[in-house]
Amino acid sequence: MTYIDIHLVPVPRANKRAYEDMAALVAKVLKEYGALRVLDSWLDESGPDAATYHGESANPESQEYGSFMASAGANPDEMVAMCLIEWPARAIRDMGMKSLTSDPRVQFEGQEPVFDGKRLIAAGFKPILVGGGQA
Template identity: 60%
Template sequence: MTYIDCFIAPVSHANKEAYEELAQISAKVVKENGALRVVECWLDEFGPDASSYHSTEARLDSHEYSSFTSAAGASTGETVVMSYIEWPDKATRDAGMEKVTSDPRMQFQDRPAAFDGKRLIAAGFRPMLDV
């Protein structure tokens, strides 16, 4: 069964281009090492709020829900990036990520940081529904 790595991170609006460049490089390396799919998403700051995802009977006022912005700890001038990597299975993920994290192209020490890696929220997920 597939395995999903999911990430959210706050990124400065000013670093959008730098982050997109980093994402392109990372996606290439990750796919070379077994990933099936890489998706990077910028938060739609004018998109629907959490209340729109609930039935009218269960809906609360929008201010009563948390948000990706608060979950990621984004400050003024920052937005949230949500990313996921789809792998064929966890074993491929583990072997692939070991290669990815040691790949010289993934060190990025020759450029300014596009985001603060200490603020990255990441986890692995086992799909329970895939339709």
């Protein structure tokens, strides 16, 4: 069964290009270690309102909705990045992430941090639906 890693992180707007470059490198390495797909994206700050995800009868007041900006703890000088990594199985994910975190290509010591790693929100997920059918 596939396994999904998701992380959400605030990134200083000034570091947008640096994050994109880092994400491209990390995605390449993750795929070498077994990831099926890596999807990195920026929050569309002008995107759809949360109300568009509910039917009219189930819509609470707009101020009652949470936001990705707030969830990520982002301030106005930051953007929110979300990454989804799809793995063929949890065991492959565990081996792949162990390999990734020790791979010299993604060791960034001595470089200016692209984002504050302590503010990264991350978790693993077990799919329940894939392509409209049960996982």
